[in-house]
Amino acid sequence: MIWWIIAIIYAALGFNLVRSRSRKLQRVPWLTFGWALLTSELAPQLLALLLLAVVAGWLGSASSAALLLLALAALPLLWAIYHSRQVPERVEQSLRQGLGANYQAQLSTADNQPLSPLPSWLRVVNPVGFAEPGVEVLRNIAYAPHGTRTQLDIYRPTQRPPSGCPVLLQIHGGAWMFGSKNEQGLPLMNYLASQGWICFAINYRLAPSQPFPTQIEDCKKALQWIRREGSQYGANPEFVAVSGGSAGGHLAALMAMTGDSELFSDGSGDTSIQAMVPFYGLYDLVPRGEQPNDELVIGLLNQRLFHQSPEQNPQLWESACPINYLQQPLPPAMVIHGQIDSLVPVNTAVKFVTQLSAASSNPVVYLELPATEHSFDVPNSWRSQVVVRGVHRFLEWARSRHYGELLNDDSATDKPDTADNTASDNPASESA
Incomplete structure (x- = not known):
């Protein structure tokens, strides 16, 4: 009996991972998301446990049918591992398409080495181990009095x-x-800090209890604090990139796309942003009849975030949408999204990137x-x-470009005015 239970659990995990996400929802699919995340990101560990179960079942009393189901349950895990192995090629292809085929020429030798398709086996054994050598963490520093x-x-x-x-x-x-600063972005922040960056979570x-726009206002207060106080912690806030996932991706994009305004x-204080990297964010919060789950979105945001419907306060809803700020000066962007995202459909990212690419000079x-x-x-x-x-490669490229543009601007400012010099050096102009 135990072998059938194990086989059914694995089969359910695999089915949940590979089934279609394009369907109308009555409620937020937290379980679908949670189990699919577990299955896709921990596929090697789950596969190892499954193989142990198959061996134990074969040596024990498992029926042939149960063993067959256990073996078939490995297929979705192998599918997930296969796609994980394709990520280095996909990342490199995206960087070349966005930044140009020769973007690596602007990176240091250490930054432009090939991305390995093999993982750190220490991370496979302990996927919640994030510490990197040479990195320290300072915690619970107040940037505002709340x-x-x-x-x-x-x-x-x-x-x-x-x-x-x-x-x-x-x-x-x-x-x-x-959510909390202690829970998300940990692989990115620890890795960047090991490469010479300073990260503020x-x-x-x-x-x-605090409706919008409190969230984005706090984010901008944090940035102002970093620009005032960051140097005493080792920061050079001339170049600030912003990142975040999900609601944090939305706030990161909104912060970057309204950065030069007040x-x-x-x-x-200065709230400009020099690069943005939103992960699986929501970039248009206003339901426009384009998604099958508009009613679900309206109900969630109306009750929880805005406390007003789109009809009651359309200006508030529109103000929260990064996609509405395409006329602003826009920093370089790296937008990241998963194809089987259960909570934020991938086509929302495609729409945002299409419009952002058309509008931005970066x-x-x-x-x-x-x-x-x-x-x-x-x-x-x-x-x-x-x-x-x-992401590190993108940020190093953006930083190199930023300082290159500053250098060019300084050179243009320092360059003498040819027309004025000609006039002052010409005796005829002096006699005139």
């Missing part, structure tokens, strides 16, 4: 240059209603990952290990 919800953590290298480290601001997800006040800001990289669920980067899986290295 208790634990306006605190941040700092991930930084133990050895920092006198000029300071480039900055990543990380915003956690959780449907704007839950922030909390922000949550809905429903929207959602008290005007007390490059847009779009990384769409097959067989990938929402929040795929929470564990240190095969996939997340490669993706964070791709």
Whole structure:
């Protein structure tokens, strides 16, 4: 009996992973998402356990039918592992398409080595181990006077240059209603800190007790604090990139796309962003009849985030949509989304990237990952290990471009005016 139970559980996990996500929903599919995330990102570990079960069942009393079902249950796991092995090629292809075939010429030798398709086996054994050598974490530093919800953590290298480290601001997800700086973006922040970056993971006040725009206002207060105080922690806030997943991806995009304006800001400091990397974010919160789950979205956001319907306050809903700020100066972007995302359909990212690419004068990289669920980067899986290295490449490229443009601007400013010099050096002009 036990072998049938194990076989049915594995078969259910596999079916949940590979079934279609394009269907109308009556409620948020938390279980679908949770089990698919577990299956896709921990497929090697689950496959190893399954093989042990097959061997134990074969040596024990399992029937041939139960053993056959156990063996077939391995197919979705092998499918997930196969797609994980394709991630290095997919990441490199996306970077070349977005930044140009020769983008690696702007990276250091260490940054442009081939992305390995093989994972760190230590991470496979312990996918929730995130610590990197040479990285330290400072916790629970207040950036605003609202208790634990306006605190941040700092991930930084133990050895920092006198000029300071480039900055990543990380915003956690959780449907704007839950989540913490301690839970998300950990593979990315630890890896970047090991490569000389300093990362600030922030909390922000949550809905429903604090409706929108409190969340984005807190994010901008955190950025202003970083620009005021960051240097004493080893930051060089001349270059600040922003990232986040899910609701954090939405806030990261909204922050970057309104950065040069005073929207959602008290005007007390610079809130410009030099690069953005939103993961599986929602970029258009207004239901426009294009998605099968518009009613679900309206109900969730109306009750939890806005406390008003789109008809009652259309301006508030529209103001929350990053896709409405395409006329602003836009930084380089790397947008990342999974093809089988259960919570935020991948076509929302495709629509956003299409419009962003058409509007922006800066490059847009779009990384769409097959067989990938929402929040795929929470564990240190095969996939997340490669993706964070791709994000590092993008950020180093964006930083190189940023300082190159500053250097060109300084050169243009310092260049003498040819017409004025000609006039002052011409005796005829003096006699005139």
